[in-house]
Amino acid sequence: MASMANIRDVARQAGVSIATVSAALNRSGTVSEKTLRRILDAVDAVGYAPNGIARSLRMGRSQLFGLIVSEITNPFFGTLTRAIEKAAHDAGYAVIICNSDEDEARELELLELLRVQRVAGVILSPSGQGTAYREKLTREIGAPLITIDRRIEGLDRDFIGLDNRAAGRMITEYVLRLGHRRIAFIGGRAGLSTSDERYQGFCEALHDIGLQPDPAICLRADFRGEAAYMVAQPLLSGRNRPTAIVAANNVMALGALQAIGDLGFRCPQDISLAAIDDFPWSTALRPRLTAIAQPIEEMGRIAVDYLLDRVGEIETVPAARSQIFAPTLIARDSCVALEQ
Amino acid sequence: MASMANIRDVARQAGVSIATVSAALNRSGTVSEKTLRRILDAVDAVGYAPNGIARSLRMGRSQLFGLIVSEITNPFFGTLTRAIEKAAHDAGYAVIICNSDEDEARELELLELLRVQRVAGVILSPSGQGTAYREKLTREIGAPLITIDRRIEGLDRDFIGLDNRAAGRMITEYVLRLGHRRIAFIGGRAGLSTSDERYQGFCEALHDIGLQPDPAICLRADFRGEAAYMVAQPLLSGRNRPTAIVAANNVMALGALQAIGDLGFRCPQDISLAAIDDFPWSTALRPRLTAIAQPIEEMGRIAVDYLLDRVGEIETVPAARSQIFAPTLIARDSCVALEQ
DNA sequence: GTCATCAATCTAAACGTTATCTTTGTCGAG
DNA sequence: CTCGACAAAGATAACGTTTAGATTGATGAC
Numbered sequence: 008m009a010s011m012a013n014i015r016d017v018a019r020q021a022g023v024s025i026a027t028v029s030a031a032l033n034r035s036g037t038v039s040e041k042t043l044r045r046i047l048d049a050v051d052a053v054g055y056a057p058n059g060i061a062r063s064l065r066m067g068r069s070q071l072f073g074l075i076v077s078e079i080t081n082p083f084f085g086t087l088t089r090a091i092e093k094a095a096h097d098a099g100y101a102v103i104i105c106n107s108d109e110d111e112a113r114e115l116e117l118l119e120l121l122r123v124q125r126v127a128g129v130i131l132s133p134s135g136q137g138t139a140y141r142e143k144l145t146r147e148i149g150a151p152l153i154t155i156d157r158r159i160e161g162l163d164r165d166f167i168g169l170d171n172r173a174a175g176r177m178i179t180e181y182v183l184r185l186g187h188r189r190i191a192f193i194g195g196r197a198g199l200s201t202s203d204e205r206y207q208g209f210c211e212a213l214h215d216i217g218l219q220p221d222p223a224i225c226l227r228a229d230f231r232g233e234a235a236y237m238v239a240q241p242l243l244s245g246r247n248r249p250t251a252i253v254a255a256n257n258v259m260a261l262g263a264l265q266a267i268g269d270l271g272f273r274c275p276q277d278i279s280l281a282a283i284d285d286f287p288w289s290t291a292l293r294p295r296l297t298a299i300a301q302p303i304e305e306m307g308r309i310a311v312d313y314l315l316d317r318v319g320e321i322e323t324v325p326a327a328r329s330q331i332f333a334p335t336l337i338a339r340d341s342c343v344a345l346e347q
Numbered sequence: 348m349a350s351m352a353n354i355r356d357v358a359r360q361a362g363v364s365i366a367t368v369s370a371a372l373n374r375s376g377t378v379s380e381k382t383l384r385r386i387l388d389a390v391d392a393v394g395y396a397p398n399g400i401a402r403s404l405r406m407g408r409s410q411l412f413g414l415i416v417s418e419i420t421n422p423f424f425g426t427l428t429r430a431i432e433k434a435a436h437d438a439g440y441a442v443i444i445c446n447s448d449e450d451e452a453r454e455l456e457l458l459e460l461l462r463v464q465r466v467a468g469v470i471l472s473p474s475g476q477g478t479a480y481r482e483k484l485t486r487e488i489g490a491p492l493i494t495i496d497r498r499i500e501g502l503d504r505d506f507i508g509l510d511n512r513a514a515g516r517m518i519t520e521y522v523l524r525l526g527h528r529r530i531a532f533i534g535g536r537a538g539l540s541t542s543d544e545r546y547q548g549f550c551e552a553l554h555d556i557g558l559q560p561d562p563a564i565c566l567r568a569d570f571r572g573e574a575a576y577m578v579a580q581p582l583l584s585g586r587n588r589p590t591a592i593v594a595a596n597n598v599m600a601l602g603a604l605q606a607i608g609d610l611g612f613r614c615p616q617d618i619s620l621a622a623i624d625d626f627p628w629s630t631a632l633r634p635r636l637t638a639i640a641q642p643i644e645e646m647g648r649i650a651v652d653y654l655l656d657r658v659g660e661i662e663t664v665p666a667a668r669s670q671i672f673a674p675t676l677i678a679r680d681s682c683v684a685l686e687q
Numbered sequence: 688g689t690c691a692t693c694a695a696t697c698t699a700a701a702c703g704t705t706a707t708c709t710t711t712g713t714c715g716a717g
Numbered sequence: 718c719t720c721g722a723c724a725a726a727g728a729t730a731a732c733g734t735t736t737a738g739a740t741t742g743a744t745g746a747c
Binding site: 366402 | 706
């Protein structure tokens with residue numbers, strides 16, 4: 008591959024200095040109409056595209072954002088990635104995608120990779136927890152970092168996410184209103200805000216009407232559908248079976264749904280099912296899934312906005328902002344009133 | 348944000364020259380045990396991370412790959428992205444993700460963006476077609492480019508994909524074996540290999556037993572689920588309704604499934620449904636979806652392998668390779684034998 | 688005629704690496 | 718004592734930009 012034309016080639020072709028070429032192409036400085044045209048012609052003639060690497064080096068920062076999610080194939084993160092990629096491109100940034108695979112150590116490695124690449128900013132959906140982890144996140148990565156979806160308690164960074172407690176409460180209150188009293192909860196990984204807070208909301212809704220959550224049917228499946236499938240089977244086979252299940256995310260709801268079907272039960276006739284986190288084709292399911300929705304695209308856009316704000320300012324360090332979205336209940340067919 | 352420590356700071360701290368630091372950290376040149384240790388200590392002390400931008404500029408290429416897909420939220424591309432990201436990271440490359448949104452113009456813009464970023468290579472699932480488009484792809488982008496999933500006829504590049512004709516044939520032959528004779532086809536965007544070849548396979552299977560595809564029930568839905576939903580409704584409501592539907596990808600199958608349900612039909616009792624392209628939670632559906640699967644993870648790994656091969660060699664330009672995978676039929680519940 | 692003004696352009700110094708030479712110092716052979 | 722060999726480390730020139738500051742003419746005011 009012949010090495011690509013550079014600004015010097017353009018300058019030579021147009022018969023001007025490289026400074027003039029730079030000024031012309033960036034519309035900085037004053038360049039006469041005539042030479043501008045000559046330069047533009049020269050660009051075409053030699054097939055020039057500016058070298059972003061050299062520019063980044065000179066300017067001190069790249070035109071790249073880093074995005075770390077725990078699992079791209081989860082529709083939530085897929086949709087989020089799409090929104091972030093779009094907003095970033097609109098602002099002239101490209102996005103490096105990283106999959107942490109729910110692994111704290113891997114996530115920290117990825118952060119180091121992004122640091123080496125000198126990304127202009129990082130959007131992180133964190134997978135770790137604990138003080139040591141938080142310290143490492145606080146350690147200067149050399150670029151603004153904001154968090155999304157999962158909140159790290161005590162981390163002083165911008166955050167965009169769902170009001171998870173309200174979401175847990177909202178879906179549970181809905182199920183309770185339908186008359187259910189024995190409600191199972193399939194939770195995510197302990198220690199993550201999306202898991203703990205959703206469970207907290209679940210408990211609060213029960214408490215409000217004088218009920219206690221039964222630990223025997225409050226389970227964990229690490230946000231993975233397969234785990235939910237495994238965990239749902241004994242839940243359904245055991246005696247004193249719940250009349251409804253609340254799953255703490257979309258893929259766990261799918262796992263539970265599959266377990267329900269595989270064991271020969273029918274949803275919602277035999278058991279109701281609700282999820283926190285809707286997903287694109289939940290209306291294609293039979294029954295159509297009752298779920299809590301969140302404004303994922305908007306979250307992605309705002310994350311990029313927040314980041315752009317921080318990339319712009321060099322010295323001032325404004326306080327961490329956060330935007331917490333209210334959940335929306337979408338009642339469909341997978342939850343029905345309990346026949347008395 | 349105070350600007351980050353650079354190699355000069357490390358050199359000063361360790362009391363050596365920057366050349367020695369570079370040699371030490373890259374294990375090139377000869378560095379004594381003692382100074383190596385001093386340098387490593389200095390790295391820790393000043394919190395140094397090498398500047399990948401400067402390195403890229405000096406070395407003439409970045410440690411970045413570009414990946415352009417038509418729609419990240421499609422589970423196929425989600426899984427593919429995940430596999431590519433993993434393989435790339437294992438080889439020391441980060442991945443810039445780009446969503447072309449099935450838009451040829453946007454895709455070409457994204458290629459230009461990647462060119463400016465001087466990525467070391469590009470993996471492209473193309474959305475465009477036609478001679479002009481192919482010419483533009485052939486125009487030097489400054490880095491090796493390989494194609495995946497969708498093949499551009501006459502483009503002399505590495506390609507990894509499914510044997511789409513075999514896939515279309517395989518799923519159709521299966522449906523025919525179940526006794527169906529009036530089979531609808533919901534296709535993707537005309538002109539794309541995944542669409543045209545799958546349809547071709549469909550037609551061939553019909554021809555083989557002396558049947559002609561009926562144009563009235565061979566429809567297009569641009570690979571989008573919503574479009575499939577729209578297109579399936581008249582198909583189901585009209586008279587002389589098909590007894591089976593073959594959808595040319597996963598999300599179109601979901602759209603069709605939803606239409607079937609919304610119009611009060613049951614699958615598979617009233618109508619059978621099969622898809623080319625499996626998806627992660629197809630077994631959670633009731634009925635579980637009969638589909639053609641492809642080895643997506645392996646495709647991603649091989650794409651990265653191909654790219655790494657081309658990145659390595661500077662001068663030699665070996666002929667374009669391609670790897671075409673055989674489809675796998677996964678018979679589940681959504682297709683049943685036609686009662687005579 | 689002189690001089691300040693201003694537009695248009697150029698010169699050259701960074702940015703942080705890597706890699707090619709050079710330099711320095713030590714040791715052993717002759 | 719001299720010299721080559723070799724290990725260890727340093728000086729420095731790129732890589733392709735941007736940008737601050739210098740230079741060059743042309744123009745107009747006095």
